[in-house]
Amino acid sequence: MGQNPAMGLVGExxxxxxxxxxxxxxxxxxxxxxxxxxxAEARMAIFSYIEAFHNPLRRHSALGYRSPAVYEQDAGSEPxxxxxxxxxx
Numbered sequence: 001m002g003q004n005p006a007m008g009l010v011g012e013x014x015x016x017x018x019x020x021x022x023x024x025x026x027x028x029x030x031x032x033x034x035x036x037x038x039x040a041e042a043r044m045a046i047f048s049y050i051e052a053f054h055n056p057l058r059r060h061s062a063l064g065y066r067s068p069a070v071y072e073q074d075a076g077s078e079p080x081x082x083x084x085x086x087x088x089x
Contacts, residue, residue: 025054 030049036042063071
């Protein structure tokens with residue numbers, strides 16, 4: 001009897017709890033009780049939600065219920081930049 005892909009261990013490729021949580025939030029905060037005139041309008045609304053609100057402005061519990069933008073501002077530093085290959089020891 002094979003393992004059900006939906007029952008994978010945490011952190012495995014089959015763990016979709018994070019994605020389910022995101023789509024639940026998207027539905028509650030953007031899509032509930034809203035009708036779009038076209039598929040293009042819906043795509044633009046979702047894109048704007050993710051890029052302009054969810055990623056930089058939405059408050060996160062892991063950051064003390066502050067947005068990433070406010071968290072970085074409070075820390076007084078810019079986001080860490082990844083080192084270039086020439087800088088890696």
